Amino acid sequence: MCSDNPSGADNQQERPGDEQWAVGFVDGEGCFSISMVRDPGCRLGWQVQHELSVTRAASSRPALELLRELFGCGSVIEHSRTDDHREPLLRFSVKRGADPVTTVVPFFEERPLRTAKLRDFERFAEVLHKMQAGEHLRESGLRSIASITETMSRRQRSRHLESSEAIRQPPRADLEVKRWS
Amino acid sequence: MCSDNPSGADNQQERPGDEQWAVGFVDGEGCFSISMVRDPGCRLGWQVQHELSVTRAASSRPALELLRELFGCGSVIEHSRTDDHREPLLRFSVKRGADPVTTVVPFFEERPLRTAKLRDFERFAEVLHKMQAGEHLRESGLRSIASITETMSRRQRSRHLESSEAIRQPPRADLEVKRWS
Numbered sequence: 001m002c003s004d005n006p007s008g009a010d011n012q013q014e015r016p017g018d019e020q021w022a023v024g025f026v027d028g029e030g031c032f033s034i035s036m037v038r039d040p041g042c043r044l045g046w047q048v049q050h051e052l053s054v055t056r057a058a059s060s061r062p063a064l065e066l067l068r069e070l071f072g073c074g075s076v077i078e079h080s081r082t083d084d085h086r087e088p089l090l091r092f093s094v095k096r097g098a099d100p101v102t103t104v105v106p107f108f109e110e111r112p113l114r115t116a117k118l119r120d121f122e123r124f125a126e127v128l129h130k131m132q133a134g135e136h137l138r139e140s141g142l143r144s145i146a147s148i149t150e151t152m153s154r155r156q157r158s159r160h161l162e163s164s165e166a167i168r169q170p171p172r173a174d175l176e177v178k179r180w181s
Numbered sequence: 182m183c184s185d186n187p188s189g190a191d192n193q194q195e196r197p198g199d200e201q202w203a204v205g206f207v208d209g210e211g212c213f214s215i216s217m218v219r220d221p222g223c224r225l226g227w228q229v230q231h232e233l234s235v236t237r238a239a240s241s242r243p244a245l246e247l248l249r250e251l252f253g254c255g256s257v258i259e260h261s262r263t264d265d266h267r268e269p270l271l272r273f274s275v276k277r278g279a280d281p282v283t284t285v286v287p288f289f290e291e292r293p294l295r296t297a298k299l300r301d302f303e304r305f306a307e308v309l310h311k312m313q314a315g316e317h318l319r320e321s322g323l324r325s326i327a328s329i330t331e332t333m334s335r336r337q338r339s340r341h342l343e344s345s346e347a348i349r350q351p352p353r354a355d356l357e358v359k360r361w362s
Contacts, residue, residue: 028209
């Protein structure tokens with residue numbers, strides 16, 4: 001949980017059914033993503049990044065702020081591009097450290113999505129549980145995570161799997177290994 | 182209400198909070214639209230069309246069917262184009278006759294949308310109430326409706342307002358005048 005954000009319980013603006021509204025809104029506009037990016041600061045040379053994001057025009061800021069209050073974490077930031085109507089775009093994003101696994105994952109495990117986005121969420125949650133167990137710190141775990149990301153909606157070939165020489169590099173013991181647990 | 186569709190009350194698949202989920206889903210993916218199209222079959226030469234639609238890939242059919250069950254009307258039809266992943270697209274649509282004004286409008290008046298889409302809904306509802314009162318059958322009413330449509334999200338110049346010669350044509354008494362009430 002993020003200590004600098006108000007918790008859902010304390011927010012006077014919430015109304016009954018807010019949680020199911022959030023499920024529907026994320027079913028409509030949410031994006032669960034896992035990406036693997038090269039990072040020489042990581043022992044295996046790759047960092048696994050995870051994000052739940054919802055992007056809307058700035059005039060819908062209250063809806064994005066409500067998501068932040070319901071999850072008790074995340075941030076609402078201005079996007080670099082505008083929408084078709086030239087209104088600034090805002091992005092609600094949860095991606096820092098352990099936030100998604102302690103907030104987003106249990107939220108949607110208790111309140112299932114109803115569109116095909118459920119499958120993306122299940123893969124997202126599977127990766128986050130693997131990371132919580134430290135699997136991303138082993139080459140076999142990274143490969144497993146890369147294989148899962150290829151089955152998510154974007155359906156792009158994993159750069160990690162295409163660059164297998166990278167994961168055969170010897171571990172660099174002098175670099176910090178980041179893990180959440 | 183559409184007699185050929187199951188009502189929400191009879192549907193065993195519904196769960197508590199479905200209505201708020203629907204509000205969130207429409208906040209995310211729904212589109213309220215009013216369009217005015219030339220129609221020589223209408224007395225004033227213009228027909229006012231109204232629609233709530235939600236378009237998703239075919240793998241999310243159950244979510245669209247749930248909307249149909251909740252509203253107790255509408256249809257789920259296959260779209261002519263596919264999405265980026267070449268999956269067929271489905272469109273949940275409510276546009277026939279009096280359905281929107283007796284189902285969609287009260288639904289969202291009781292359960293307000295939380296994004297800027299609320300403003301589109303309010304204009305959509307305003308037009309439907311005007312049509313229920315028969316205002317679209319008078320030239321002044323048509324102009325008023327055309328002005329409202331210009332304030333909706335698509336922000337296109339109304340063809341009706343740009344073609345004012347059309348509404349100055351004398352009424353054709355021999356043609357049927359359609360109205361809901």
